[in-house]
Amino acid sequence: xxxxxxxxxxxLGQPASDAGEDVAAVVQLLxxxxxxxxxxxxxxxxxxxxxVAAIEARGLRWVWDRTGDWYPSLLAAGVSVERAHDLSLxxxxxxxxxxxxxxxxxxxxxxxDPDAADGPPQALAPPRPPENQGALFEEAKPATAAAExxxxxxxxxxxxxxxxxxxxxxxxxxxxxxxxxxxAAEMRHHGIPWRSDIHAALLRDELGPRTAHGVxxxxxxxxxxxxxxxxxxxxxxxxxxxxxxxxxxxxxxxAKSTSQWELQEYTHPAxxxxxxxxxxxxxxxxxxWAWLDAWVADGRFRPxxxxxxxxxxxxxxxxxxxxxxxHGIRDAVRADxxxxxxxxxxxxxxxxxxxxxxxxxxxxxxxxxxDLYQGIADRGxxxxxxxxxxxxxxAMYGATTGESGRLLPQLARxxxxxxxxxxxxxxxxxxxxxxxxxxxxxxxxxxxQWLAAQRTSSAEEQRRADQAARTRGRFTRNFVVxxxxxxxxxxxxxxxxxxxxxxxxxxxxxxxxxxFLHDEVVLHVPAAFAADASAIVEQAAAAAAELMxxxxxxxxxxxxxxxxxxxxxK
DNA sequence: ACGGGCCGCGCG
DNA sequence: AAAGCGCGCGGCCCGT
Numbered sequence: 093x094x095x096x097x098x099x100x101x102x103x104l105g106q107p108a109s110d111a112g113e114d115v116a117a118v119v120q121l122l123x124x125x126x127x128x129x130x131x132x133x134x135x136x137x138x139x140x141x142x143x144v145a146a147i148e149a150r151g152l153r154w155v156w157d158r159t160g161d162w163y164p165s166l167l168a169a170g171v172s173v174e175r176a177h178d179l180s181l182x183x184x185x186x187x188x189x190x191x192x193x194x195x196x197x198x199x200x201x202x203x204x205d206p207d208a209a210d211g212p213p214q215a216l217a218p219p220r221p222p223e224n225q226g227a228l229f230e231e232a233k234p235a236t237a238a239a240e241x242x243x244x245x246x247x248x249x250x251x252x253x254x255x256x257x258x259x260x261x262x263x264x265x266x267x268x269x270x271x272x273x274x275x276a277a278e279m280r281h282h283g284i285p286w287r288s289d290i291h292a293a294l295l296r297d298e299l300g301p302r303t304a305h306g307v308x309x310x311x312x313x314x315x316x317x318x319x320x321x322x323x324x325x326x327x328x329x330x331x332x333x334x335x336x337x338x339x340x341x342x343x344x345x346x347a348k349s350t351s352q353w354e355l356q357e358y359t360h361p362a363x364x365x366x367x368x369x370x371x372x373x374x375x376x377x378x379x380x381w382a383w384l385d386a387w388v389a390d391g392r393f394r395p396x397x398x399x400x401x402x403x404x405x406x407x408x409x410x411x412x413x414x415x416x417x418x419h420g421i422r423d424a425v426r427a428d429x430x431x432x433x434x435x436x437x438x439x440x441x442x443x444x445x446x447x448x449x450x451x452x453x454x455x456x457x458x459x460x461x462x463d464l465y466q467g468i469a470d471r472g473x474x475x476x477x478x479x480x481x482x483x484x485x486x487a488m489y490g491a492t493t494g495e496s497g498r499l500l501p502q503l504a505r506x507x508x509x510x511x512x513x514x515x516x517x518x519x520x521x522x523x524x525x526x527x528x529x530x531x532x533x534x535x536x537x538x539x540x541q542w543l544a545a546q547r548t549s550s551a552e553e554q555r556r557a558d559q560a561a562r563t564r565g566r567f568t569r570n571f572v573v574x575x576x577x578x579x580x581x582x583x584x585x586x587x588x589x590x591x592x593x594x595x596x597x598x599x600x601x602x603x604x605x606x607x608f609l610h611d612e613v614v615l616h617v618p619a620a621f622a623a624d625a626s627a628i629v630e631q632a633a634a635a636a637a638e639l640m641x642x643x644x645x646x647x648x649x650x651x652x653x654x655x656x657x658x659x660x661x662k
Numbered sequence: 663a664c665g666g667g668c669c670g671c672g673c674g
Numbered sequence: 675a676a677a678g679c680g681c682g683c684g685g686c687c688c689g690t
Contacts, residue, residue, distance in 0.1 A: 331685065332685090332686060333668090333669060333670080333686070334687080349670085350669085351670060351671080352670085352671080353675095353676060370670085370671085373685095374670085374671060374672075374684095377684055378672065378683070378684070379672090401681080402680060402681060406680065406681075407681095409681090411682090411683095413672070413673085413682055413684095414673095415672090415682075416671085416672040416673040416674090416683080417672085418673080419672095485678080485679095488679075489679045490679070491677060492678075493677050493678085494678090495675080497677075567679070569679080570678085570679040571679085573679085574674095609673075609674065610674045610680090610681095611674070612674080663690105664690085665689090665690090666687105666688095666689085666690105667687085667688090667689100668687085669686085669687105670684095671682105671684100673680105673681080673682095674681085
């Protein structure tokens with residue numbers, strides 16, 4: 093009985109451009125260990141959705157190189173899939189994971205040039221299609237591996253995961269990452285509901301009537317004029333940092349930079365309008381009319397999510413700044429008529445993850461209530477919540493100076509296991525070592541240049557090397573926490589999707605997941621389903637914790653709000 | 663004209 | 675009172 097179905101662009105017997113004008117894909121059924129079962133089936137472009145839907149109905153799991161190559165057009169054709177294995181994402185994890193067996197495949201991944209475009213390792217690379225060899229003037233295309241090559245790689249990936257507790261965690265990570273890719277494509281397909289009219293009205297209120305690109309709107313022009321007179325510089329361009337710094341210094345403001353946190357330290361009549369100018373200028377350049385034109389169409393903002401785009405495993409995005417939507421314009425995110433948003437946020441995810449990672453019973457106890465920082469404060473800081481929060485964030489980020497650094501010993505006395513874990517991660521990174529998340533995503537190894545710089549003789553170089561070591565230590569320190577939190581969030585998303593699909597399969601109208609932001613998820617659901625959706629989001633959070641950590645005394649509460657406008661969440 | 667570096671600021 | 679993590683993006687500046 094086949095268990096998987098591989099979808100690829102061509103087979104070795106049929107190089108892409110030889111495969112007949114309409115053959116756009118080949119499907120190969122695979123058994124439990126990835127071994128081929130039956131013949132390769134060529135599929136013409138117009139039949140791909142129907143063929144996928146038929147195989148999907150048999151309950152097989154998809155295997156493909158990149159989810160983004162296939163799934164968007166399947167979704168456009170109305171076909172969704174239950175599960176997939178994304179070879180490229182799993183390749184990236186296996187490359188550095190110390191939980192993987194040191195097979196020849198994993199070894200070849202580790203040897204890959206860090207700057208090379210990713211793809212199957214050299215040993216598995218397909219022969220170059222012959223017709224490309226003379227085509228000197230053709231645009232270079234990334235090689236699309238043949239079905240046989242990808243099937244082989246899938247087997248190598250399966251066999252690289254050991255049958256041990258660590259291996260099972262790695263297996264979960266590979267599954268969660270692949271599920272993330274599927275969810276990311278679905279979120280882009282649905283898009284975030286975005287009211288251009290509300291956004292435009294907000295721009296007009298703040299900036300004045302719309303102007304051509306490159307022309308300052310009225311409010312900004314007025315402020316620029318005012319700044320020129322207040323700083324006594326008729327030629328001042330407030331968008332130029334060096335212009336601005338010179339003018340400020342001449343006017344008696346001894347700022348070293350033009351950043352807002354530094355400027356607000358000084359007193360000068362020009363500073364208030366300058367900060368106002370910066371605020372409005374940012375709104376215009378980042379989320380002004382040009383942004384609306386470029387990114388919002390048919391009432392939806394459809395950003396591209398880059399799963400695993402951050403080294404820690406967090407998602408990144410490309411285009412439109414999807415993960416940086418300012419709070420000030422979130423009122424443009426409005427539910428369709430008859431629908432609402434269910435917005436859920438994992439409360440203080442990272443310190444909770446640290447408690448679970450370190451098995452720190454005291455921190456788990458502190459996290460029992462709904463307010464983790466108050467719990468920490470009550471146990472180690474005489475009830476002072478602000479200090480507790482600064483100390484905890486400093487411990488996870490590697491602060492050494494200021495209040496945060498000063499409070500660290502106090503935190504360490506109360507929660508020795510949790511603080512010990514991040515300290516050890518930091519020491520390891522400073523020494524050039526790698527660290528790993530709970531499920532087994534590992535930090536990239538130190539570069540040869542970094543290692544070489546650590547062995548130096550001159551005093552000045554040594555100072556720089558020490559600085560680089562501390563910087564790397566802060567990175568590895570944070571990696572274990574941020575990366576494990578990202579894994580929890582992936583599991584949360586996956587569990588949420590599974591439950592929503594089950595509801596949908598039972599005939600209920602459940603809406604969609606439309607946005608995900610590290611530890612927050614937004615569902616766009618029929619109003620009648622909102623209460624059920626809220627419960628499902630909470631169940632998914634509990635299930636994610638259980639899936640990753642098993643039965644542990646650490647709670648992962650989510651705060652859920654049902655709103656019409658995203659601005660009203662939290 | 664284009665692009666890399668840097669700054670500054672938005673998000674978590 | 676801005677130290678300490680991870681990103682994307684747009685603008686300016688200066689090199690080619």
